[in-house]
Amino acid sequence: MSFTYRIIAPLIVPKLKKGCNSPDMKSFMFGWNKVTGEQTIEITDPEGTRNTNNNVSISEILSEGVGGRLIHFLDETYKGWETMYGIINIENKSITLIFKDNGNNTLGIRTY
Secondary structure, three states: OOOOHHHHHHHHHHHHHHHOOOOOOOEEEEEEEOOOOOEEEEEEEOOEEEEOOOOOOHHHHHHOHHHHHHHHHHHHHOOOOOEEEEEEEOOOOEEEEEEEOOOOOEEEEEEO
16 A cells, blocks of 8 residues: 555645644644554644644544555554554655554654
8 A cells, every 4th residue: 555645644634733723733743552542742833842632533533534544554564563653744744653562662664
């Protein structure tokens, strides 16, 4: 399966900007545990960098459409992954995802 920033960004970046109330968002960083659903979110915009868990659900984003296909792909590619860390750099148009198992060992890193 081939994912690119151009495919993924239009589907999720508007949701992130709206949910975080940050129309000028520069980057979005997150951690998400697929087993527990626990998430952490940090955004950077012209006002600075701040932690937020506003109206953005990583679980919801990853259960729909491309997100669901991404999870299926990851389950096949990185068996045993439990936590995903991501950096969506809107300015540089890149998405980096890091996958770790329940022992916090890195199983893979992908950049789109």
